[in-house]
Amino acid sequence: MIHLHLTTIVLAVILYVIALVFYQKGGEGNAGKMSHMILRADYIFLIFSGLIVYIQNMEGIGASGGHMMYGLKVLFGLAVVALMEMSLIKTQKGSGSANTLKIIAIIVLVITVGLGIYLPLGPLSSMF
Template sequence: MTHLHITAWVLALILLFVSHAFYKKGNKAGKILHMILRLDYLLILYSGGDLFAESLAVNSPIFEVIIKGVAGVWVIAAMEMILVKTSKSKPAKNFWIQLVIALVIALVLGFGRLPLSV
């Protein structure tokens, strides 16, 4: 399940950058990639939820697992807000900053602290 989780969020980051670039150019492909990204959120949430259940079974530090999950949901929220703002030609800097903060928390806890691995 970790493989699916990592694949899903790496794909999400790629779709975010490409969709953002297309939106900036006013190209319709931005909207399509944004829709695909939204489906990918479901994969991230599904695999994250499954890892959460797995974490309970192996006695992971529950507080950190919960913060990891919250940071993950925050990453998704920031990506969505970046694209919604960009699609309306509004500034999205605030949400880029939130994305970086949430991503760092998710990566440090996910790779650095929590025990489940590939």
Template sequence: MDFLANTHLHITAWVLGIILFFVSVLLKTGKGQKITHMVLRLVYVFIILTGVALFMVGMDSDMGMLYGFKFLGGILVIGMMEMILVRMKKQKPTTMFWVLLFVFLFITMFLGFSLPLGSSFLA
């Protein structure tokens, strides 16, 4: 599990996930969108695995509750991304989910960069 508890591996996974999400959004319909959506779901699993490994390492510190909030925020970001793609496929409105996605993404990234295991990007 030590290999998965690597901050750079986790950051690479979620950057890849965000790129695949926007590619899937831009494709809207068709076979290419379906393929990128399925690959994105595999990346979700990898993001969650690396996030759980980092969460377990972070719980050893005295900021365990903040790591819990970051973990919850990450799950909510993945949920909003999935809701947007599914609702776009069904041609339903997605405005509320876009707003929630950016709010949860901001909170999660702020916590991730400000906690000790993250990069000192905001310090």
């Protein structure tokens, strides 16, 4: 399940960048909207896979004394999804706060990836 989590994260980042680029270009065409719609479907798999990894490892998490980091990981993961969605909508509308939201989304994304790597499960963690 952690592999599904990683796959959906990579897909989300790629689709987010594509949607941003097309929305920023503006004008006619549905490329931005299309990639945004696929990204929304990907969110479901991303959140689902993260939750399953969390639930499957609840016993280990309880025993390790690292609950707080896992709690933060879930919270930050959900925050990234919310920020990606909000920044895309603001970019599409050409709103002034779009850039601020994009920057916050990227910072929270980097912290979330860092937390995921810091926590013990998954192929990325075992690389470090």
